[in-house]
Amino acid sequence: MELGLTRDEEAFRRELRGWLDAHLPEGWGTRAFRYPRDPAERLQWFRDWQARMDAGGWVAIHWPPEFGGRDATLMEQVVYHTELALRKVPALIGHIGLSLCGPTIMVHGTPEQRTRFLAPMRSGEHIWCEGFSEPDAGSDLASLKTRGVIDGDELVVNGQKIWTSGAEIADWMFALVRTDPDAPKRHGISFVLVPMDAAGLDVRPIRQIGGDAGFNEVFLSDVRVPLENVVGPLHEGWSVARTTLSHERSTLFMASQLRMSQTLDDVVSLAKRSTDDAGRPRASDPQLRRRIARAWIATQLARINGMRNLGRVLAGDQPGPEGAVMKLFGQESEKSLYELALDVAGPAGVLDKGAGDAPDGGKWVLGYLRTRASTIGGGTSEIQRNILAERVLGLPRDPWADDE
Numbered sequence: 001m002e003l004g005l006t007r008d009e010e011a012f013r014r015e016l017r018g019w020l021d022a023h024l025p026e027g028w029g030t031r032a033f034r035y036p037r038d039p040a041e042r043l044q045w046f047r048d049w050q051a052r053m054d055a056g057g058w059v060a061i062h063w064p065p066e067f068g069g070r071d072a073t074l075m076e077q078v079v080y081h082t083e084l085a086l087r088k089v090p091a092l093i094g095h096i097g098l099s100l101c102g103p104t105i106m107v108h109g110t111p112e113q114r115t116r117f118l119a120p121m122r123s124g125e126h127i128w129c130e131g132f133s134e135p136d137a138g139s140d141l142a143s144l145k146t147r148g149v150i151d152g153d154e155l156v157v158n159g160q161k162i163w164t165s166g167a168e169i170a171d172w173m174f175a176l177v178r179t180d181p182d183a184p185k186r187h188g189i190s191f192v193l194v195p196m197d198a199a200g201l202d203v204r205p206i207r208q209i210g211g212d213a214g215f216n217e218v219f220l221s222d223v224r225v226p227l228e229n230v231v232g233p234l235h236e237g238w239s240v241a242r243t244t245l246s247h248e249r250s251t252l253f254m255a256s257q258l259r260m261s262q263t264l265d266d267v268v269s270l271a272k273r274s275t276d277d278a279g280r281p282r283a284s285d286p287q288l289r290r291r292i293a294r295a296w297i298a299t300q301l302a303r304i305n306g307m308r309n310l311g312r313v314l315a316g317d318q319p320g321p322e323g324a325v326m327k328l329f330g331q332e333s334e335k336s337l338y339e340l341a342l343d344v345a346g347p348a349g350v351l352d353k354g355a356g357d358a359p360d361g362g363k364w365v366l367g368y369l370r371t372r373a374s375t376i377g378g379g380t381s382e383i384q385r386n387i388l389a390e391r392v393l394g395l396p397r398d399p400w401a402d403d404e
Helices: 007-023 039-055 074-086 095-108 111-123 237-246 253-273 286-314 323-350 359-373 381-392
Strands: 128-131 147-151 154-161 172-178 189-195 201-206 215-226
Touching (some): 074 286, 095 128, 147 172, 154 172, 172 237, 189 237, 253 323, 253 359, 286 323, 323 381
Parallel strands (some): 128 172
16 A cells, blocks of 8 residues: 555655755754754754744645645645654644644634734744643543633633643643533533733643653633633634644654654664673564564554545545544554563663663663553543444443533
8 A cells, every 4th residue: 555646746745855855954864963952942943943844835734825834635744744754854843733723723713813823833933732631621621620701801711721732832822711611511611822921820840750741730820811812702612622623633644653663663773783691682582573573563554544544535535433543553552662672672771861871872761651651642542442432333332421
């Protein structure tokens, strides 16, 4: 199953490759390249890189031309993500806004909101985070309790968000806020754009097992937000959020599969370099070889399933619930892959960054620890299994499930 590109799609790929050849930083892809060590300088580097891509017309390519995009076809988006993954180009620092909030503002926002927010979102001037999950409203998002009370031409917001990726660097947050507490569960919610420098807003990093803190708690205490920052009708944020969530997985499957394949290639290289206590190459261990083969099969199955769903969309159908397979299988496979990597590395594999004997600079133990969250973020594996059980296999819903 290969991508059969048209002449126009091939031209699109050549144009992208040419631009990357001309604009990727000097030394990219070699040991000579280093990101800035200072966190502030590193963040600015990523902002500047997104601005450079935006100036070249390579940011938000799926957006319509009137909003600075290319109106890229589905296949062009697949080509785009594939080429960036092959060059190991990092995700744009503003990808959350570009993929989720931007399309929502285009569909439901006012002309003033589109003018104010879309261009800075593209250029990296504004970085966005998503304020949806709460301590008691994760998978059951409609149970959210963050309140917004109308006071003149403002909303006064109180509540807490959690697992907010990138909140520590974000300029804006798009949040779901309950503005009519008497309405039924999925009603009375508004989609609100909140400045992260607002008085009363406090971001507290959540230190993860790997040592980094990409997730955050966000506390809102009497945060005042102009009503003009509500996207779509007041109290109709649940319907607005459907636009946001419909863009979450789009065409990223090919890039995810390529990254998993690249990681597996690195594991194979590690197996050839590592030796056991008797001095034998770990690549000769039949058990490890069998697990490497299974990992390769998993990468191919991920690709085939993604291609199947892509073919369905290209044929004019909507993505089906089978897309949950991509999340479930892909993240579980990623977790197994890093478990394999640690076993291939041997005892030294658990050494952290900075240890002289840490294989490949200690990246394997860090990757292993990070994958502990892979089956939770973006919809837990349990939720994906429920989707498949109910919508694919036709099994009955859980007794506690809300039928609204």
